[in-house]
Amino acid sequence: MSSSLAPRSAALPPHTAVTGLQWGDEGKGKIVDLLAADHDVIVRYNGGANAGHSVVIGDRRYALHLVPCGILTAGRLNLIGNGVVVDPPLLLEEIASLRAAGVTVDQNLRLSERAHVVLPWHKQADALMEAAMAAAAGEASKIGTTGRGIGPCYADKAIRSTAIRVVDLLDPAGLRLKLRRIAAVKNAMLAGLANLAGMPFETIDGEALAAEYAAHGAALAPHVADTAALLHEAMADGKRVLFEGGNGALLDVDHGSYPFVTSSSTTSLGIYPGAGLPGGRIGRLVGIVKAYSTRVGGGPLPTELDNAVGAHLRERGREFGTTTGRPRRCGWLDLVALKHSARLSGATELAVMLLDVLAGLEGLQICTHYRIGDRVIDRFPAAIEDLATAQPVLVKLPGFSAEISACRRWEDLPAAARAYVGVIENYVGVPVSTVSVGPERGQTLMRGR
Ligand code: GDP
Ligand code: IMO
Ligand code: MG
Secondary structure, three states: OOOOOOOOOOOOOEEEEEEEOOOOOHHHHHHHHHHHHOOOEEEOOOOOOOOEEEEEEEOOOEEEEOOOOOHHOOOEEEOOOOOOOOOHHHHHHHHHHHHHHOOOOOOOOOEOOOOOOOOHHHHHHHHHHHHHHHHHHHHHHHHOOOOOHHHHHHHHHHOOOOOOEEHHHOHHHHHHHHHHHHHHHHHHHHHHHHHHEEEEEEOOOOOHHHHHHHHHHHHHHHHOOHHHHHHHHOOOOOOOEEEEOOOHHHHOOOOOOOOOOOOOOOOOOHHHHHHOOOOOOOEHHHHOOOOOOEEOOOOOOOHHHHHHHHHHHHHHHOEEEEOOOEEEEEEEOOOOOOOHHHHHHHOOEEEEOOOOHHHHOOOOEEEEEEEEEEEOOOOOOOHHHHHHHHHEEEEEOOOOOOOOOOOOOHOOOOOHHHHHHHHHHHOOOOOEEEEOOOEOOOOOOOOOO
16 A cells, blocks of 8 residues: 555556546545546546635645646646636636646646637626525525536527637637627626616626637637547547546536536536547546535535534535635535445545544444435435435444544554445445545555555
8 A cells, every 4th residue: 555646557447537426525636636647638528617626735735626637747738628618717817826836837738619618697697596596586596606607608508599619719700799699688688687686787798898708719729729639639649538527426417416506417427528538438437525525505415514513524624615715514424425426427436535524523424314204215316305305314433533644554544434434335335445634645545555
């Protein structure tokens, strides 16, 4: 065993996917950063600037939103795939702040010409829709979005006639025509929503926006590419590819806790359309699991702890959003939800993160079933009403008081910590390959190495 992710042997499959198996913020950034050492190309395929992936290297902490975490490793090619929704000023800001921190960002970052563009009306619509729903149906009906315009942008992608893609930013005359036409429709839509929400809105000036976004297009042009073609060429050249999932599987638009989800395919299922990859090429799928549950925003969290244990998890785990700074809701680990998401992500191994945060709790609990009315089930329900009323059936496990953040080998962990990890892998039926005991690269235990 070693304290860092050792190079994989030639026998292991060359391409790897990293997906979060809960409601986001599982620690994907840390694992992508570690695995980047052993891959040539890192690809984001879903979501947008709603994601916040933290990477700690020495005394520096980086928060990445749109740029793959592979940018922090020299010599890697980083692709923002067609399935990502890109906010140009935010992306330019992220690139500038990475450069200011001494990170090289040039031809090592490529952006799909087919990616959809988040525009100011998407952010306005995001906020107005939340307010309109709250006004019509109460606060609990709010999704609690990140306000980054993600849902409205993906909606326009599906609507088609009101969408703008990165390739459109590179044609100023065409962009002007499109934005003038779309602005008229969007202004009517925003006015209607603003009226319902009882809030003001900012009228969109298509002309001015066209000039602004053509300038963003010009600034991004050196990075714009057919990323799917680059991906296929890299694979044909024998390069190893790492796919970095945004958000978490339980926020998946098809398989998550709908409607309290995001608007993209967040499981590994999203890789194929979102990067332009036919199925069957990825042999290693690492499911990232926080040792407990967190959720930011609205929607049910069956194991939520509104007590001292929840406060312990929030404080020790520094559970405040990387993107919005909101406090995250905390609870016991939910194996019902985890088994569902591990299956849908095709996880071949699990990485259990933030195990150190559990140290000092007198006893641990883990949810194995849901009690809904007089039924006890071990399936993640489709109806949000079921999930909202589900009472967790909890199994008690011994806690561990010793700090484990200095442990570097599996054998160094207290027996109770090892038993806790054992319960996870037995229930989910997928081996735990990696245990993380702190945010830093070295605070990582690899089993069987
Ligand atoms: P992501 O969105 O899945 O990449 O996760 P975030 O970066 O939003 O949130 C995970 C947080 O946990 C970050 O602040 C990480 O630095 C931190 N982190 C990652 N692994 C560990 C760990 O094992 N222990 C502790 N205490 N913190 C960790
Ligand atoms: P990473 O990649 C945690 C949540 C929001 C909200 C819901 C919908 O850092 O794990 P959206 O703005 O996407 O329409 O919001 O999804 N959400 C996340 N929560 N981590 C994320 O990303 C998230 N991305 C979206 O809080 O509840
Ligand atoms: Mg995050």
